[in-house]
Amino acid sequence: MGIIVQKFGGTSVADPQKIHNVAKAVIREKEKGNDVVVVVSAMGHTTDYLIKLAKEVTNNPDSREMDMLLSTGEQVSIALLAMAIQSNGYKAVSMNGQQVGIITENIHSKARIVDIKTEKLKKYLKEGNIIVVAGFQGVTPEGEITTLGRGGSDTSAVAIAAALKADRCDIYTDVEGVYATDPRIVPNIQKTDVISYEEMLELARVGANVLHPRSVETAKQFGVPLRVRSSFKLNNLGTLIIGVENMEIYKPVAGVAADTSQVRILLANLPDIPGTAAKLFGSLAKNNISVDMIIQSLASNGKNSIAFTVDADDLDSAIKILKEDDKDTVKDGEILIDKDIAKVSIVGAGMVDRPGIAADMFKALAEKDINIKMISTSEIKISCLVDKDKSKEAIKALCKEFNLETNEMAIVKGDLPDV
């Protein structure tokens, strides 16, 4: 008996029949004796339809009015889901972001939640209601309607769970949980049973799309146990995401991911003068271009070379800045671009205490004749830049190397919420 927050995305509530399926999953949790708050997104393609309507009215719709428009999508879902739950004989009440009091910054289309009022939620729960809350939306202290941007409904659910000190937040999706890598690449990959927030965040940043990093960050900040599970297979437990401090034994590597959205820029024959790197990356940062991996090396001829990666979308702007703003720094250095790269990463909280993981990774890649172009490491992640056409082979090799194809469970320490 506790408080469970559930979240269902747009595909789960795409039509009345699917809404009834969601109602069943909600009632199932209520029947276990829990208080249930369920957060839903807009039905199926509603948001796309509303955006299309706005574009037909004007090419450049105001972001305040877009939020006013888009927030209706979730409001339709919550009313219909509340009706579906009621039609099964359960008490239910829907609430939009304003009614709950999901207070956000005064920024449209990508506001961050700053506070969640719990008075009304607690009152309705006490009265025995299942509460259906509109995801993706909030309200400023002045009563302006805002939306939370990408991954917004996940973030709404986690933030409500945090505010209510819920026992668990279940994110229902069309996959069965978190996998150590993309099952389309390694078909016999096993679903991960338990993973830490930190690992999940690193996996999300390198290309695993199950949860938006904002929702995982919020869960981590407030210690909300998250469960990613299937809308279609309600008996499956999915993947539990908890703090690393609650995990006793785990695999050194929790996941492998590839990111093919970056390009590499190599600046060769730069003069070896102190401050060169500071100048170059300073001007890129000033123009809001994020640089990911960086390597600087001194060539035998006394010239410097610097290689770094940026998002492919930022390539043109980056080149322009290097050629114009950084003309004096680059001087007669060469600018070489490599678009056919992939960043392959292994992520695992377990690598902190275990030396040799990096060496194992390099060896596994070398055995497949995969050349490593750049390396970067963080506390729980090691990334190697490889040729794009070798990325799938690299993933397969790394999954094999770190035993991710088997179903060895991470072992959890301490008390964990029931499922």
Next chain:
Amino acid sequence: MGIIVQKFGGTSVADPQKIHNVAKAVIREKEKGNDVVVVVSAMGHTTDYLIKLAKEVTNNPDSREMDMLLSTGEQVSIALLAMAIQSNGYKAVSMNGQQVGIITENIHSKARIVDIKTEKLKKYLKEGNIIVVAGFQGVTPEGEITTLGRGGSDTSAVAIAAALKADRCDIYTDVEGVYATDPRIVPNIQKTDVISYEEMLELARVGANVLHPRSVETAKQFGVPLRVRSSFKLNNLGTLIIGVENMEIYKPVAGVAADTSQVRILLANLPDIPGTAAKLFGSLAKNNISVDMIIQSLASNGKNSIAFTVDADDLDSAIKILKEDDKDTVKDGEILIDKDIAKVSIVGAGMVDRPGIAADMFKALAEKDINIKMISTSEIKISCLVDKDKSKEAIKALCKEFNLETNEMAIVKGDLPDV
């Protein structure tokens, strides 16, 4: 320079092109130097679509959740209209019922407005904004979303005009104004230029569908000048609806209307005992059945007979009540039903001071051999029950009798708002 409230219905905002037409009509009023608040309904068939969705979820949707669902329709319209106005270079801001503070009773699907907050409206107007308000919806003091029921958007507009002490409330429709009778029956009928609230109310009750009586009552209560005008012919002035005290000379009869939705029930051979009528109409009233016209007569045989009309929808319940609850009163009296009737009415504030109007009406009907089955009168209305197949002929005869085919204008006394 003043405050003008405009209202556009669902057909006027049915698609992006039509929304741009509405934006033009709004900007036209703003360009005259007025502060403009525009109230809109949901786009075209949106409300029907949402009702259909709800019915697919459950046969018996909760009225609170229906209000949550339906109120999204207007919120879509206001966002799109605000965008359309902005795209023409004007400042605009949309507000839903909650944001304005359209406070209603705590009743779902047919709440009445109890208060309208004006702080935010005045602030936005002062900043030079055109304000686009969602019609048909409000919010209870506790923050529950309500809808106003039939004619709701008209009522929203009039109530906002009253709260802001607006100079005029323009209700844009697909007709050019108020007619003395249905133009489909009397093709050469003239549009009425000026009519009083009282006449408009009587005409609405007897079948003229231009404005919902609630909006006219609200306008009358707060003395808001109303103008019913065409969305398509912006230069036409339509019909002005004002207090009778502002009208100096007017036709004795402002309009003729027919109501074919009633049926007549005749109770013959009732015992002539005091209290019979009280008992009969008491039990009907207890069962929420409205009785309209009533005639009681004493027949030569010492038996009583009572005839009355009810809505056709209520006929079955009424007969059941008479046969069961009123068994002892009706006794061996006969119950006769006449479904082929029409109530034809003439309405006019001018008949108060002019005797003989009723006689003129009866004479006009008699000349066409139209038999009068029942008569009822109020201060500004005379109604006759006739055979249904004679109703059109009756309307034509009455329009001719009272010169409604010509365009003699009512003359207005005192200052009237500019157009």
